Amino acid sequence: MDTTAARRHLTCLLTTWGVTRLALLLFVFKVFVFPGPDVTTDVSVTYRGWYEVLGTGVFPASDVTWQYPPAAALALLSPGLLPFLDYASAFFVLAFLADLAVLTLLLNTALRPGRSARGPWLWVAGVPLLGPTVYSRYDVMVTAVAVAALVAGVRHPRVMGALTGLAVLMKVWPVLLLAGAVRRRAWAAAVVTAGALAALFALAAPGAFAFLTFQRDRGTEVESVGALALHVARRAGWPGEVLLRYGSLEFTGPHVEVVGDVALGLTAVAFGWLLLWRLTAGRFTARTLPEAAFTAVLLFTVTSRVISPQYLVWLIGLAAVCLCRRSGVMGLPAVLVLAASCVTVVEFPVRFADVVASSTLGVSLMFLRNGLLVAAALTAAVRLWRSTARGRTPLASSGAGAGAHGGRTAHSASRVLR
Numbered sequence: 001m002d003t004t005a006a007r008r009h010l011t012c013l014l015t016t017w018g019v020t021r022l023a024l025l026l027f028v029f030k031v032f033v034f035p036g037p038d039v040t041t042d043v044s045v046t047y048r049g050w051y052e053v054l055g056t057g058v059f060p061a062s063d064v065t066w067q068y069p070p071a072a073a074l075a076l077l078s079p080g081l082l083p084f085l086d087y088a089s090a091f092f093v094l095a096f097l098a099d100l101a102v103l104t105l106l107l108n109t110a111l112r113p114g115r116s117a118r119g120p121w122l123w124v125a126g127v128p129l130l131g132p133t134v135y136s137r138y139d140v141m142v143t144a145v146a147v148a149a150l151v152a153g154v155r156h157p158r159v160m161g162a163l164t165g166l167a168v169l170m171k172v173w174p175v176l177l178l179a180g181a182v183r184r185r186a187w188a189a190a191v192v193t194a195g196a197l198a199a200l201f202a203l204a205a206p207g208a209f210a211f212l213t214f215q216r217d218r219g220t221e222v223e224s225v226g227a228l229a230l231h232v233a234r235r236a237g238w239p240g241e242v243l244l245r246y247g248s249l250e251f252t253g254p255h256v257e258v259v260g261d262v263a264l265g266l267t268a269v270a271f272g273w274l275l276l277w278r279l280t281a282g283r284f285t286a287r288t289l290p291e292a293a294f295t296a297v298l299l300f301t302v303t304s305r306v307i308s309p310q311y312l313v314w315l316i317g318l319a320a321v322c323l324c325r326r327s328g329v330m331g332l333p334a335v336l337v338l339a340a341s342c343v344t345v346v347e348f349p350v351r352f353a354d355v356v357a358s359s360t361l362g363v364s365l366m367f368l369r370n371g372l373l374v375a376a377a378l379t380a381a382v383r384l385w386r387s388t389a390r391g392r393t394p395l396a397s398s399g400a401g402a403g404a405h406g407g408r409t410a411h412s413a414s415r416v417l418r
Helices: 003-028 041-054 072-081 087-110 118-136 139-152 157-168 173-180 184-204 211-216 227-235 256-280 288-302 311-323 331-350 352-356 360-388 400-409
Strands: 241-245 248-252
Touching (some): 003 087, 003 118, 041 072, 087 311, 139 157, 139 311, 157 184, 288 360
């Protein structure tokens, strides 16, 4: 492609982003009604209620649905920056801006020698597949901070560490961004930032860490991988039922604790595998950092007792960073996550009643979605292991090869936007 073709490609990408995001805004502002239950009530009711409590200088420690680290308060209080809008409208606008921030970060990364526009395209295409849920949860804001941390990556390890520390105090999963970090400066900055923020919140407002108890007591949510066994058992006559607990719909009844214990055991196995990989990996390149983070989050997602639809936003964001490098090996897992996102919007919110009722359709949707996520996790793990194994020959387009050709490609965006 010449420069003109590259510009057209970029224009197409930005136009697609604009059209799809306009559609999301029309849904959350209820200009059009999205099928299924109203997903925006989390903002207009739950988040707004927490906003009122947080505004008094305390955390909602008596509310068992409050299950977030203290820096989540920053996201929930942020609509106050737009006082000319009501709370829900301001939140949707800020979620939209966080979405735009991720796209900007990805484009800035893709428009470098040896990079690819597959990453921005994955974000542009993947986010709207989840429907209005994306703008109705603060996860897109956390994802923006996580993507910024990975983009800072190898060049600015202290910046990456500081952003990771902030993201961890917003929602714990970003600690996995450090799975592939090899510089001590990144780890040190993350620990210092997280520790300083934790101390500040603990001193400034009561109940900052009440969420730990509520998280510990959570059960098996109906959309998790472990819940599949209970869905099947329910159809076979198991007397359990689904109840609203800790802010999500969970299975209750005989032997549910066993399923939860198995999930925790599998999480421990996933952690053990990550530790073994880290100790035995012999070759770390610039792309290892996002690929290890993507793999780690996938593994912990599929072994979790809860898989909420918004978790897919994390995976799409991390996969997009991986695909910004032409030499990356996460193409297939990224496609599987994209396919899982397509199924996710059907199971929630469109046919969520079928999932809760363990109907044939609901169970089939959960087997398909979770099967895709498990396949993505296993594929990513195998590819990460092989690409970093000792003695493997580096890919031609990575490392020195990319640097040798960088001078010939820097002059033209067309060679980047492939």
